[in-house]
Amino acid sequence: MSVDPVSILGGESVYCINQGQLSDAMRLANEDETSSPRIQATLTDLEKNLTRNERAALAFVIIERLRDANN
Amino acid sequence: MSTETMTAVNIDVTEKAKSKLLELGLDDERFLRLGVRPGGCAGMTYDAVIDDTMEDGDQVVYQSDALRVVSDQANVVYLDGLKVDFSDDLVQSGFVLSNPNVKKSCGCGASFGPGEGPANSGGGCGSGGCG
Numbered sequence: 001m002s003v004d005p006v007s008i009l010g011g012e013s014v015y016c017i018n019q020g021q022l023s024d025a026m027r028l029a030n031e032d033e034t035s036s037p038r039i040q041a042t043l044t045d046l047e048k049n050l051t052r053n054e055r056a057a058l059a060f061v062i063i064e065r066l067r068d069a070n071n
Numbered sequence: 072m073s074t075e076t077m078t079a080v081n082i083d084v085t086e087k088a089k090s091k092l093l094e095l096g097l098d099d100e101r102f103l104r105l106g107v108r109p110g111g112c113a114g115m116t117y118d119a120v121i122d123d124t125m126e127d128g129d130q131v132v133y134q135s136d137a138l139r140v141v142s143d144q145a146n147v148v149y150l151d152g153l154k155v156d157f158s159d160d161l162v163q164s165g166f167v168l169s170n171p172n173v174k175k176s177c178g179c180g181a182s183f184g185p186g187e188g189p190a191n192s193g194g195g196c197g198s199g200g201c202g
Contacts, residue, residue: 005120005121006095007120008165009119009165052162056160056162057161060161063085
């Protein structure tokens with residue numbers, strides 16, 4: 001019996017980040033007087049307590065929630 | 072139906088990818104069809120589907136045990152040097168297709184084109200606005 005072709009690549013990519021967004025994020029995380037210490041402290045905590053895949057899952061969930069939230 | 076012929080194309084399928092593909096049900100009848108289609112920021116994106124119907128012009132480009140990889144004549148040129156891998160890493164999970172012979176990729180690596188630089192693909196850029 002013939003089957004419909006089934007993709008194995010997981011569908012189309014979503015939430016690509018452009019260079020400008022990434023540059024702004026790096027500046028906020030590494031150089032901003034107010035935000036950088038808070039972001040770095042949170043990163044240190046996350047990298048200490050979560051596995052690589054858990055951090056990836058957290059990042060995806062945050063991006064998903066940010067798209068639906070105003071602040 | 073076409074007559075199956077083995078075409079000399081250099082494709083590498085890692086043991087992990089091979090194992091995962093066989094888990095998906097590839098056998099003597101079902102095979103992996105590889106190709107490219109327009110899409111993504113760099114112009115083209117890989118397409119990889121499980122199929123069981125050989126069409127006129129289809130060529131077997133890789134065979135190892137029960138794993139058979141097929142492509143049509145128009146797409147074979149894009150497959151030389153292709154590596155098929157499987158990743159458990161969430162950042163780049165699932166089947167990963169990469170080819171050092173293609174020369175341009177978009178920022179997220181989902182598409183490629185005949186420009187400059189390496190490329191890999193886990194799918195096409197979607198409405199998220201890649202590149």
